[in-house]
Amino acid sequence: MNSPTVELNTIQSKQEHGSDNPSSKDCGSEKDSDIHPGSAGAPFWAGPPSDASVPLILPHPQQHTIQPGMVDPLSLRFQCSCQSTQCQMTYPDYLLDQSSQYHLLTGPVPGPTESSHHSSFSAPWFTNEPILCSMMPGDLHSPLVSICPPQAMDHQQVQEGLTEVTSHITQPVVCNVTGGGQVVLVNHCEPGPVFLTLESAPPHRDDGPGQVKAMSVSGTHSQHHQTACPLYESRDQTANMQPQAPPARAVGSLCESKSRKPCHCTRSQCLKLYCECFANGVMCNNCDCSNCHNNVEHEMKRHKAIKSCLGRNPDAFRPKIAGGKSGEVKGWHNKGCNCKRSNCLKNYCECYEANIMCTSSCKCVGCRNYDGGSEMGLKEKTIKDKWPVSVITPAVVQAVCGCLLAQAEEAEREDQSLAQAEHMVLDEFGHCLTQIVKAMFKYNTY
DNA sequence: GAGTTTGAAACT
């Protein structure tokens, strides 16, 4: 039996719960005056993984399967494969409500570099404050670019420049503005970062804040093997290529308004992933930490810590939440959580905290972070009573229908008899049911 | 605000 790749994702939105941002406090050991804005900071954050939008094809097209683990009550990504129909359900980069969050495509399966999905990137820049960029190649003339350029480039200019030079980019990319005004774009489907030179004028008052005179692709891809932290690597390169720009702005300027939680680290020196600032790729600023080394004063040590983290886990600085779109439901947790006692209904749970539901990637026990899970009163209903309902969502039904349809088309294409066609479809249906039931039991973790 | 709980990260 041949089936199309069906990839479907139906993470549902959890009711938004407040994410408070405590008021900033003075960093325990590092005062503002200790931090030199615009000084060389090492960007080491890498953007969303490209796998967020690249459909997969099962290696064995004869197997028409909804594989265990591909069926999630919440983030449903199951696959079936039809060789010839090439029907494909795919999910957008960001997942909306469960009823209509995939597209049934009948065209060829796009290759890894042919994604038509929106790409987006957002990157904290390892200056003193994060710089956030996001861009949607699908709407290239109106990218959302918000930058706090180290060289104080004009926001609009950078935005326009990025629009121009990245219009060909169709995969999630990460950008970085180095101290030298160089933008590094990393397409995770490409072998390395693309270096774009922002030929900015010296920060001269007459020129205005960092005039971007030209923007050009100054190189191809990094010779480095692609790693999960291309920005960090590329920063090393670019740092040698162009001198670091002098401080162009003061703490408290453009990006200062972007609030973030102050950390309270006491023992990690804010150089381990325990520290949220460090993990997020930003230096500590106005934190409550003690003995903080996550600042320009300890650049070398911080650099080593970054390398160390990347050595342990090349994806250490990737965002944990893949997909997603600002203001909407986010995607899914790349690694998944491992909660055991919180039922994934407290902020201890990274999925819950990120306002996303748990998926098959999670190894949590007793998870209730799924549609309907949180509203379920254990006194009145057990998870067992209700959870299948959340597994067989409209999206699942629709996906199954897609599989069945694909089978029917396959039978037709092969000039199978009606009886044989029915058999194929029913067989497929049975297979789908089997996989769904397996998924049900898998999530029966009460 | 102190103490406890929790789960990710780090370590062995």
Add this chain to the structure above:
DNA sequence: CAGTTTCAAACTC
């Protein structure tokens, strides 16, 4: 890679 320890945030009182 599994088990343990460390750590800091979330939570409770």
